[in-house]
Amino acid sequence: MPLGRLIVVGSGPAGNTAALLASRIGVRVTIIDKARHPRVKPCGGGLTPKTIALSRIINLDLGEVIEHECGEVVVVTHAGSYLLRFREPLIRVSRRERLDEFMFREALRNGAEYVNDEVVRVEEGRGGVKVIGRRSIYEADWVIGADGAPSRVGRSIGLVPRSNAVALMNIASGKLGMDACVLDFTRVKWGYAWVFPLGGGDYDVGLGSALKGRYSGLLTSYVNELGLRLGRVMGHLIPYRPPSQVATRRVMLTGDSLGLADPVTGEGIFQAMLSGALSALSLRHSNPTEHYSELMGSYLRDNQYALTTAYMVYGIDATFLSRFMGLTGFSQAGVVNIIEKTTGGKLTYREALREMVKSMVNATPRIIKHIPPL
Numbered sequence: 001m002p003l004g005r006l007i008v009v010g011s012g013p014a015g016n017t018a019a020l021l022a023s024r025i026g027v028r029v030t031i032i033d034k035a036r037h038p039r040v041k042p043c044g045g046g047l048t049p050k051t052i053a054l055s056r057i058i059n060l061d062l063g064e065v066i067e068h069e070c071g072e073v074v075v076v077t078h079a080g081s082y083l084l085r086f087r088e089p090l091i092r093v094s095r096r097e098r099l100d101e102f103m104f105r106e107a108l109r110n111g112a113e114y115v116n117d118e119v120v121r122v123e124e125g126r127g128g129v130k131v132i133g134r135r136s137i138y139e140a141d142w143v144i145g146a147d148g149a150p151s152r153v154g155r156s157i158g159l160v161p162r163s164n165a166v167a168l169m170n171i172a173s174g175k176l177g178m179d180a181c182v183l184d185f186t187r188v189k190w191g192y193a194w195v196f197p198l199g200g201g202d203y204d205v206g207l208g209s210a211l212k213g214r215y216s217g218l219l220t221s222y223v224n225e226l227g228l229r230l231g232r233v234m235g236h237l238i239p240y241r242p243p244s245q246v247a248t249r250r251v252m253l254t255g256d257s258l259g260l261a262d263p264v265t266g267e268g269i270f271q272a273m274l275s276g277a278l279s280a281l282s283l284r285h286s287n288p289t290e291h292y293s294e295l296m297g298s299y300l301r302d303n304q305y306a307l308t309t310a311y312m313v314y315g316i317d318a319t320f321l322s323r324f325m326g327l328t329g330f331s332q333a334g335v336v337n338i339i340e341k342t343t344g345g346k347l348t349y350r351e352a353l354r355e356m357v358k359s360m361v362n363a364t365p366r367i368i369k370h371i372p373p374l
């Protein structure tokens with residue numbers, strides 16, 4: 001039973017979840033982060049039902065950091081706009097600085113320690129790992145790399161994500177006159193723009209794309225069109241194609257450092273928390289990094305189907321069907337069901353693809369509720 005000393009590099013959702021669970025099972029945990037909470041992380045802060053389900057499983061009540069719940073989502077496509085209604089809120093909106101600080105405090109409360117330092121690299125030896133920071137050198141039996149994108153830990157061990165999307169956001173303010181979240185597939189190629197209400201007249205407004213480009217002008221004009229006041233525009237990478245290996249002998253990568261974001265939605269908080277939890281719990285096994293690699297195997301295999309789904313959504317639906325033929329999968333009767341199941345963690349992308357094709361072949365297009373374009 002290895003357990004031992006663990007260093008978690010990074011204190012976002014991946015690192016905090018890993019530190020929390022590792023502390024609970026009796027591991028001596030040190031979190032090293034270059035930033036001090038509360039710190040800013042460019043993000044939409046949207047939490048899907050599977051993220052909420054996971055937080056309940058690990059006994060972490062996120063209730064106090066949820067600012068707004070979207071049971072209704074307006075989807076804007078070139079073929080029209082649709083109001084989709086969900087049984088459980090599809091998106092619960094958080095402010096990342098509050099979410100991350102809350103999770104960090106929970107990890108500390110459960111026994112993790114925190115050191116403020118920037119990690120430059122890690123060096124694996126036979127008996128342990130050296131973590132080289134700008135201020136000091138630290139030693140541990142195991143390291144969990146949770147330092148986001150681009151990851152110093154990942155680069156040190158030669159494992160880096162194969163593709164990155166880019167996304168920009170700002171906290172805009174004003175009055176929009178509706179509480180629904182908005183996903184707009186007409187603003188940017190191979191991606192979408194979003195509006196997530198935060199309450200109190202604030203909105204997380206952003207856009208992301210798998211294609212590299214300069215998007216700040218697009219985001220500014222989107223915010224202007226919505227009649228909102230633009231806040232500080234911030235951007236970051238979203239890595240969505242992991243390398244084939246997730247760990248070495250003593251180092252496990254998690255979250256964005258591994259490139260786990262969803263290629264279809266850009267969602268990464270769930271994947272960060274899940275990989276953080278699995279890496280920490282693997283420390284109970286005789287060979288933790290091998291165990292972690294096995295646990296992550298099926299997830300990585302589904303990434304291939306997620307990439308195919310992204311191709312259907314952004315390549316076929318957004319460009320071909322909706323723009324040129326006035327049709328979209330979002331008008332199909334079964335779409336709410338498929339979205340509910342995938343965001344609820346009840347359907348893999350492999351299964352979702354099968355359902356998407358089935359519903360497109362079988363169903364007569366039915367508009368759930370057509371609303372005028374925003």
Ligand SMILES: Cc1cc2nc3c(=O)[nH]c(=O)nc-3n(C[C@H](O)[C@H](O)[C@H](O)COP(=O)(O)OP(=O)(O)OC[C@H]3O[C@@H](n4cnc5c(N)ncnc54)[C@H](O)[C@@H]3O)c2cc1C
Binds near residue numbers: 152
């Ligand atoms: C604009 C935008 C919008 C997004 N919207 C959503 C959304 O609505 N919902 C969703 O689920 N996902 C969203 N994502 C993705 C999500 O933000 C990430 O997938 C998620 O933050 C990954 O968590 P993480 O813990 O792996 O890394 P991070 O949250 O990036 O945390 C990494 C931590 O490591 C620290 N660190 C970095 N380098 C070092 C170093 N060298 N030494 C020490 N510490 C270091 C950082 O300070 C940070 O605290 C969005 C991303 C972007 C860019």
